[in-house]
Each structure stands twice: as structure tokens, then as C-alpha cells.
Amino acid sequence: MDNQSRQLLFDQVKKWILEAGGHIRDAIDEPLYIDTKSNPNDLVTQMDRNTEEYFAKKIRGKYPNHLILSEEGFGDEVESLDGTIWIIDPIDGTMNFVHQKRNFAISIGIYHDGIGEIAFIYNVMDDVLYSAQKGQGAFKNDKRLLSLENKVSLEESIVVLNSFWACENQVINEKKIQDLVKTVRGTRSFGSAALELAFVAEGIVDGYLTMKLAPWDIAAGAILVNEVGGITTKANGDPLNLLTNNTILSGNKQIHETISSQFVELKK
Numbered sequence: 001m002d003n004q005s006r007q008l009l010f011d012q013v014k015k016w017i018l019e020a021g022g023h024i025r026d027a028i029d030e031p032l033y034i035d036t037k038s039n040p041n042d043l044v045t046q047m048d049r050n051t052e053e054y055f056a057k058k059i060r061g062k063y064p065n066h067l068i069l070s071e072e073g074f075g076d077e078v079e080s081l082d083g084t085i086w087i088i089d090p091i092d093g094t095m096n097f098v099h100q101k102r103n104f105a106i107s108i109g110i111y112h113d114g115i116g117e118i119a120f121i122y123n124v125m126d127d128v129l130y131s132a133q134k135g136q137g138a139f140k141n142d143k144r145l146l147s148l149e150n151k152v153s154l155e156e157s158i159v160v161l162n163s164f165w166a167c168e169n170q171v172i173n174e175k176k177i178q179d180l181v182k183t184v185r186g187t188r189s190f191g192s193a194a195l196e197l198a199f200v201a202e203g204i205v206d207g208y209l210t211m212k213l214a215p216w217d218i219a220a221g222a223i224l225v226n227e228v229g230g231i232t233t234k235a236n237g238d239p240l241n242l243l244t245n246n247t248i249l250s251g252n253k254q255i256h257e258t259i260s261s262q263f264v265e266l267k268k
């Protein structure tokens, strides 16, 4: 994608994402219709669906050749990364949205032939917009984010971790995760993968490790982290596959290497 096309697309997405976020803020105190999906804790609301439908209609109206890969069913059957693909999570952190009415985000990553071109993560209630364009750095609102320091030792770092993975589970050796918890300065869990990746890019946490995320959870965040010199891969260091679920390890390069080599032992 050339710089001019990317900038035009960026400006359009920015307008739409701010507008969609405004609709959510305006309706935040209205009654919610909450359904569950794969299990009783897997929530979805009419706001998740309405927001995704809003983007799908806008995108199909203005960019009929683009494809949409998204969570709530308004997207396309995307089977390859060829062409321009919008990877959208209309509300990342639905549980926070329902229970807290804050700490959730709209996440949009745009990829062209598999290359991350544009990223937006919008913390709706705080009105904080993280954004990036390929090769042009990352921003928090209008402020450019600094390149990540690689000097931070694991002992002085904060790592984002869902405590579930330190309990007995079938995916990762939980004893090693318990060692990680004991080694780092602190752990955090914010309940929105998109925001957690944005916080890695912002440098307010040093790493993020989790075992199962969908493409729409990570598409924008991976671009943001990349633009500040960090790295996002599967937990064992293998490249991401944006067409399937992935284990995820993101952070500055040093923390990433230390965690993947010393603390990640997948069971299968």
C-alpha cells in the first residue's frame, strides 16, 4: 500500500472509530441485552453486534473490494490474507463492558497482503485512541510513543498475565508460569487483550503472555507493538497466524526472548 492510500484510509478509519465509540458512550447507561456464546462467561451484547454492523456497512459501502474478519458474524469468510482485510473486534473486553462499563476497546487492524498497515485501539470511555501506520511509529492520541527500552530486566518488569494460566491447565506448564510470577516485579490483568497490547506498546507494562486469542484480539495490537520496536509472536516464538487462534507473547525484544526461552513450555 502506498503512503498516500494508507493515509487516506487511516483518516477514514479514525473518523469511523471515533464515531462508533461516541455511540457506545452515549448509550452506556441504557439497558443491555446480554447473551452468552461458547460458555456462560462468554458474553455478547447488542452493542457488540451493532458496533460491528456499523463498521461492516461503512466498509462495504466505501470499500467494496476490502474483506472483513470480525468476531460477531457481520464479516466475511476470510480464508487467506490476500488483499486488504479489516480485522475488527467491535468491543474487546465485553466482560468489562458489561460489568464495569469501562476498560474496553474497539480494535481495528488493517492488513494488505498479510502486512500490517494500519492499527487503531480505542479505549472508548477514556477517549484514548492508540494508532499506528506501518513504518511511521505509534501514537497515543497525538503523542508519539517512544521506542521500547530493551534494558529492563525481568526482575524489574511488569508482565500482563491471565491468572488462569498459572493454574493447572492443558496448554502450558503451569509450574513455569508460577516461576515467572515469582520472578517478575508484578503481574497485571486488564481484561482486554487489545488494551493490554496497547499498554505494551506504550511501555507501561513490559510483556504480555496468554494462551488463546483470536485474530481480532491481536491484529491491531501487534502492529502497534511492532511500530515501537517490540515483538509479538506465538508463545514459543513462532510467527503469528492471523487466520486462526494463537498463543501470544508480546513485549520488548529482551523480555520476549527471556520469557519464551525460559518460561514457556507448551504441553502439546
Ligand code: IPD
Pocket: 089, 091, 092, 093, 094, 095, 162, 190, 191, 192, 193, 194, 212, 213, 217
Ligand atoms: C476477550 C478479551 C480478554 C481475553 C479473551 C478475549 P472479547 O475478548 O480480549 O481480555 O482474555 O480471551 O476473548 O471477547 O471481550 O472481545
Ligand code: CA
Pocket: 042, 043, 044, 071, 094
Ligand atoms: Ca467475545
Ligand code: CA
Pocket: 089, 091, 092, 093, 193, 216, 217
Ligand atoms: Ca476480543
Ligand code: CA
Pocket: 048, 071, 089, 090, 091, 092, 093, 094
Ligand atoms: Ca469482542
